[in-house]
Amino acid sequence: MYLLNLSFVQFLAVFGSISAVAVALYLLDRSRRKQIVSTLRFWVAAEQPAVAARRKHIQQPWSLILQLASMALLLLAIAQLRLGSPAQAGRDHVIILETSAWMSARTGGARSGSRTLMDLARDRAHRYLHALPARDRVMLVRADAMATPVTAFEPDRGKIDAAIQASQPGATALNLDQALTFARHVQSQAAGRAGEIAFVGAGRTLERDPGAAAAQPRNLRVLLVPDAIENAGLRKIGMRRSATDPDLWEIYVSAHNYGSQPRNVTLSIDFGPPGKIGRVSGGAQRVTLPPGGDKEASFEYRTSAAGILGVNLTPHDAFPADDHAELELPAQPMLAVTVYSNEPQLLRPVLSSTPRVAAVYRKPGEYRATDQGLVILDRFIPPQRPAADSIWIDPPANGSPIPVRTTVEQEAFQGWDAEHPAAAGLHAKDFKLDKASVFEAAPSDGRIGEVQQGPVIVARPGKPKIVVLGFHPGLTGMRYELAAPLLFANLLRWMSPEIFRRWEINGGSVGAVKLPMDPDASEKDVKVMAEDGSPLPFTVHDRAVHFFSGTPGSVRVLAGDHEYIYSLTLPQLWDARWDPPAEAQKGIPRFSAVLDSWIEIWPWLALAGGAGLLAEWILYGRFRRTGRPLGAPPRPVLLRRKSAETAEVRR
Structure with a gap:
């Protein structure tokens, strides 16, 4: 016999609090009761009111005992009391499903019909889920730059399957340390036995500090998705007006090769209204990207009008999301x-x-x-x-x-x-x-x-x-x-x-942004606003503005006479590949079949508790209202005559 949802100490603490309140209510009950008399025609009320004395004994102990027993049964039903051995009870597992931007990469190159890494990860998550014993509970956590729990510890496999199938790649890179820390914390807070923490994904993470990272959990299982994919994409874009010619934009483009082979790519820019129609080419350069390296290209474009500047990288590859970026240029103010x-x-x-x-x-x-x-x-x-x-x-x-x-x-x-x-x-x-x-x-x-x-x-x-x-x-x-x-x-x-504001426009990826402040800018004049004008939280540390944006869009930063526009439309990609610890389990597990040796009795406990409260109300509830048991005749009240100094009430 054991409790599933509460520990024994938690049960005693909750039941003790309920019992203390119930006993206190019985001892402090000093309410007046109505008495039935034949007539008050020849009597007057006492001039000195009767002194109410604090009760030292419970007048209805069986009512209190019945209430406490009923509440104990209801609390045992909430704690889900089971008959059997806790060793045969289910465990609580956490599935960490990677939903970073990299998971939208296609395994078959640029072909549109090939499957994405997200498709492979969903398949592995489904297989792991159905390999678990039916008595186990599972929580699904989606992991990109933030760990987001999707379900609670859920025994219903249909709900977990639906949540896995609905998972889609996000716009940020994977922060695996945060996801593992969250999974370990939520398992420690649950009442059940801790099961496995299963990570399903490619394992491409943000830059990690091994010294500051927490120790890997001992119950970790790794289901890596193979991602030997060649990719090159835009990394950063910077634009500013020329100091000598206010109508001339100076443009800097940085591209990165994430693959293991050199790549010859073409960087080009165009300008025009939103959409594909009406765009005018502004220049193109061909560069060679070394494996794991960056290359920069610079352009100049003259315009005083507002419009959209497009930056393109060709040819496209298995991850086309970082091959194109758009920046909104403001008009020259006059x-x-x-x-x-x-x-x-x-x-x-x-x-x-x-x-x-x-x-x-x-x-x-x-x-x-x-x-x-x-x-x-x-x-x-x-x-x-x-x-x-x-x-x-x-x-x-x-x-x-x-x-x-x-x-x-x-x-x-x-x-x-x-x-x-x-x-x-x-x-x-x-x-x-x-x-x-x-x-x-x-x-x-x-x-x-x-x-x-x-x-x-x-x-x-x-x-x-x-x-x-x-x-x-x-x-x-x-x-x-x-x-x-x-x-x-x-x-x-x-x-x-x-008209004197100096503009700088940056194109980059969503996530954390660090902006060095101008030396003459004051911290109290700094404002960070989202695309809709709403303020974004930020901090200023070491003369730099730090803020975070988890969704694609534009962010404006005002600092003195400078205005910085961040067009965060590129996906945030990984910096390194995570190496799982050697002691971590790998692959889909095979659990031995175990016959269920416990019996659920909480529905009967709930019915018994409810029946006990109903019986207590029928037997003693009307007695507390009228001051006499059911069927007992009214007790007479004797009062002194009008000439008496006081009136006496006998109960």
Whole structure:
């Protein structure tokens, strides 16, 4: 006789807790009972209420005993009490089925009709499952970069067969150490006897550290799938805009040979809209990949439009999933600037120095409040404020968006607010302002530049953004300083940071990604977002951003004025082949037939427990409600007369 689902200690702990609660309820029961009397016409209630004393004895011991016995029977049914020897009971096995990206490789080369490694692994898993004794329970775990349990320890072979058949290759490589650790842990937590941990797959894993890896389980069985397959594929792709020509993309492609023979392959790129139609070839290179080695190729492609860049490796082989990758190129951002000025020549030099600014110059009489982008108002007040972001240069005091406190003449410039991004890199202050307006800045405004009397350059955040200059940089001594073009560049960066953002696009495989940060980037400014804009968890360690993506897609990383786009569309492949330990069992096992020598009695225990609770309620439940046994006559209650000081209740 033994318990299948609970140990004896666990059974005692649970039953002891239930018993303690039941006994406590019986001892603490002090509820009042109703009494039947002939009349209360000549009696009054006692002025002093009766004192309820704590019970020291159980008035209905047989009711308590019947309840405890019934709950013990129900708990034994839950623990699945069996009559027989536990040595003949079934064991709990774990099948680790590899579902890494490599399992989609075909065994017969590039022929479409050949079987995949996943097909072979499913067949071996089915054969192992049906070789186990019928009394054994089995759990299926799918293993790629993460170990995912699909079923619990299940005696039903049909459910395990269906789960095996539904297993498909994923997009990540195999992390076998994690899968074995999980299987060993789940076996130790189960109540039954531990069986085998059977690994079914090719055994191609991520790079492992033998010193840090846990010891291999002693009950390991290995069912390896032969995978002598020649494969070469794309490994990494990097793209960035040229530092000298913003319309030119510099492209770097890395390919790897996973096989044992040299491979001659062709790397090519094309560009166009999504889909196969309308693509334009961008170049091709032929390279030779050594066995187990890498080769790189570089391309250049000129475009300012958005589109899809395709990278191809030909000829295709038994694993075509890593022969093609697509990267989405963003359009070259441009900022439309509308300048309203009677002297546009004063502003042309500072605006034309930024290649991503498209400036249009108009007279103040041509003003339109609906202009988009950025509006620059040079020394005039429009009849209606612009709806877009705006820069006001020396506005008249009666219409300035920021109130003018006073006006100064021949005033020395004091300095810059180093904390504000619009003043980054500005240090010049040895010049005088012939005439300038001093503003009354709000607490939330940025005081970019100041004189002794107060700020003369103020930036107001919000929608829209507003910057007001109390002087014209082109009409003061500042026009001879490098601070003038740098100030306008900083203002444009603060108004529209996307036009100064430096783009880097990387194509690679799903899984863990490590991105070194730019030296001037702050950790608090780092953001990692998925393709749909939702945030992804990440960590920053040793000036590098670490994140994980288990599904193909795009990931955006914002770090200061850098934006990194990771197109994780390539499958993650293995780095090494796992060598099973010599003591591990191999092949499909043959278990000797053993006659079942145990009897299931938990259904009868459950029925007996339920019948006991029902009998206790029938025999004693109504007694606790009425205060008397079934069929007993009502007991009279004697009360004192009204003249008595107290009333007495006799039970």
